[in-house]
Amino acid sequence: MNRRTWPPLLLGAAMVAAWELYVRLAGIDPLLLPAPSAVLRYLAGHGRVFARNGAATLAELLVGFACGVAVGLALGILMQLWRWFRQAAYPWLVATQMVPIPAVAPILVLWFGFTMTPRAVTVALMCFFPVAVSTVDGLGAVNPELIRLLRSFGAGPWAVVWRAALPSALPRIFSGMRVAMALSVVGAVVGEWVGSTGGLGYLMLQYENRGETAGLFATVGVLTAMGIALFFLVGWLEALVLPWKRHARETL
Amino acid sequence: MSELPAALCARNISRTYRDGDRLIQAVAPTSLELAEGRFIAIVGPSACGKSTLLNMFCGLDRPDEGTIEAPGLGGEGLLGRVGYMPQNDLLMPWRDVAGNAAVGLECLGTERALARSRALAHMARFGLQGFEHAFPGQLSVGMRQRVAMLRTFLCDRRINMLDEPFGKLDAFTRASMQAWLLDYWQENRCTILFVTHDIDEALLLSDEVHLMSPRPGRIILSLAVDIPRPRSYGEVVTSAPFNRLKARILAQLGMAP
Numbered sequence A: 001m002n003r004r005t006w007p008p009l010l011l012g013a014a015m016v017a018a019w020e021l022y023v024r025l026a027g028i029d030p031l032l033l034p035a036p037s038a039v040l041r042y043l044a045g046h047g048r049v050f051a052r053n054g055a056a057t058l059a060e061l062l063v064g065f066a067c068g069v070a071v072g073l074a075l076g077i078l079m080q081l082w083r084w085f086r087q088a089a090y091p092w093l094v095a096t097q098m099v100p101i102p103a104v105a106p107i108l109v110l111w112f113g114f115t116m117t118p119r120a121v122t123v124a125l126m127c128f129f130p131v132a133v134s135t136v137d138g139l140g141a142v143n144p145e146l147i148r149l150l151r152s153f154g155a156g157p158w159a160v161v162w163r164a165a166l167p168s169a170l171p172r173i174f175s176g177m178r179v180a181m182a183l184s185v186v187g188a189v190v191g192e193w194v195g196s197t198g199g200l201g202y203l204m205l206q207y208e209n210r211g212e213t214a215g216l217f218a219t220v221g222v223l224t225a226m227g228i229a230l231f232f233l234v235g236w237l238e239a240l241v242l243p244w245k246r247h248a249r250e251t252l
Numbered sequence B: 001m002s003e004l005p006a007a008l009c010a011r012n013i014s015r016t017y018r019d020g021d022r023l024i025q026a027v028a029p030t031s032l033e034l035a036e037g038r039f040i041a042i043v044g045p046s047a048c049g050k051s052t053l054l055n056m057f058c059g060l061d062r063p064d065e066g067t068i069e070a071p072g073l074g075g076e077g078l079l080g081r082v083g084y085m086p087q088n089d090l091l092m093p094w095r096d097v098a099g100n101a102a103v104g105l106e107c108l109g110t111e112r113a114l115a116r117s118r119a120l121a122h123m124a125r126f127g128l129q130g131f132e133h134a135f136p137g138q139l140s141v142g143m144r145q146r147v148a149m150l151r152t153f154l155c156d157r158r159i160n161m162l163d164e165p166f167g168k169l170d171a172f173t174r175a176s177m178q179a180w181l182l183d184y185w186q187e188n189r190c191t192i193l194f195v196t197h198d199i200d201e202a203l204l205l206s207d208e209v210h211l212m213s214p215r216p217g218r219i220i221l222s223l224a225v226d227i228p229r230p231r232s233y234g235e236v237v238t239s240a241p242f243n244r245l246k247a248r249i250l251a252q253l254g255m256a257p
Helices: A006-026 A036-045 A047-081 A083-098 A101-112 A117-140 A144-152 A157-194 A200-210 A213-241 B050-057 B097-107 B112-121 B141-153 B171-188 B199-205 B233-237 B240-252
Strands: B006-019 B022-035 B039-043 B065-069 B083-085 B159-163 B191-196 B208-212 B219-224
Touching: A006 A036, A036 A047, A036 A213, A047 A083, A047 A117, A047 A157, A047 A200, A047 A213, A083 A117, A101 A117, A101 A157, A117 A157, A144 A157, A157 A200, A157 A213, A157 B097, A200 A213, B006 B050, B022 B050, B022 B065, B022 B191, B022 B219, B039 B050, B039 B199, B050 B159, B050 B191, B083 B141, B097 B112, B097 B141, B141 B159, B141 B171, B171 B199, B171 B233, B191 B199, B199 B233, B199 B240, B208 B240, B219 B240
Parallel strands: B039 B191, B039 B208, B083 B159, B159 B191
Antiparallel strands: B006 B022, B006 B065, B208 B219
16 A cells, blocks of 8 residues: 555545445435445345356456457567558458447357357457557567667568567557456456356346346446456556566666 | 788679658768778768668668678678677667677577577676676666677677767767777677777777768778777877878868868
């Protein structure tokens, strides 16, 4: 706990307190807006349900994210290596992002059935684009003088990508991965809404149908916490992979 | 200019760039022979095509006309056969000192771990002991330049092109790096082509100095530097031959005393 973590925590606590007071004093119908204490109580009382469904969503998220990042990286590298591929593929990649994912999700269920696959694919579809774009940008931003230096050592195009372009692009790629991680939560929930027998998105639909608003709020809370944790996980991974960033006073 | 066999020989090479609609001739037809084991300096005003010339010598750029031959090197092409040290140190912030120094060898095909151990073996010689695992952001400018030099010399090429390697250093650091380079060359006797805009530096270090004209660059004066070795800065810059040679270069530049 340092000075930077206190202000957001204090503000959050103040807002939760205001919410609690408002619900109690104004006598709001708990079907419309349950008090935070009621949400917490629900969460505590149904811990196993949330754990089981949370684990299912987490698995989809991680598998989908990993696949999306791998595909995004590969596409980015190929687009950087081959200009013609970049020109040919870029408009189509943009087009994939214009297709509304909720509209694609039923098709994926049709293809893959009520398994984890359609949800993971939905997540991957959301994830790969920011990673691909940040990879292309990052690889393109490598210092051309450094490329010349490596060529003077006899390095070929692959060696240049591997030793210069990719490492220097990594900070940008990690930025793309953060965006992708935030999007992947949306992808997982949408995938579960369309067709699933478990997961936090599925749970939300159940609570909504049964009119258990506290459960709905608790699910949103768990999803949000999971998203934040995964977001920080990417940051932690970045610090692990790029130890030099902590030391760097200047970069190329 | 010398009886030694030529390590690299350029005949009537020229290079013109296209910049939008304009054609810029960076190097006018120029011939130059780098004799084996000599320390050769090219001096000229900024933007006179010195770097273009150097780039052609290490295979990064091709002359429009003329030929470059390196009879001693054998094989095809110059890339990977001629050592090159650019103006900027170009250290990679994600590699530590040893990793940066090893990258040239790695590109030449040496296995990563072996390249690294070779680099580590030279740390003391290059004044980098104790900083093997430091990242470039933690180094002084002089140390960064020594890492860059180690990266080039570790490749152990018989011909090395140094493009204003000390241009960005302060006077004190530069003087110590010059002394160090002289020592190193005295031991290793590779062929060095050293580009600089500093006349004193050229005369201090080299066996022969070639003066380039403003763009389009060509060699307008070639002088043998007959100052005995080993040299030290204090002795050289106060010696008679130094002043005689410097006066000739300045006269050629229209800045005669």
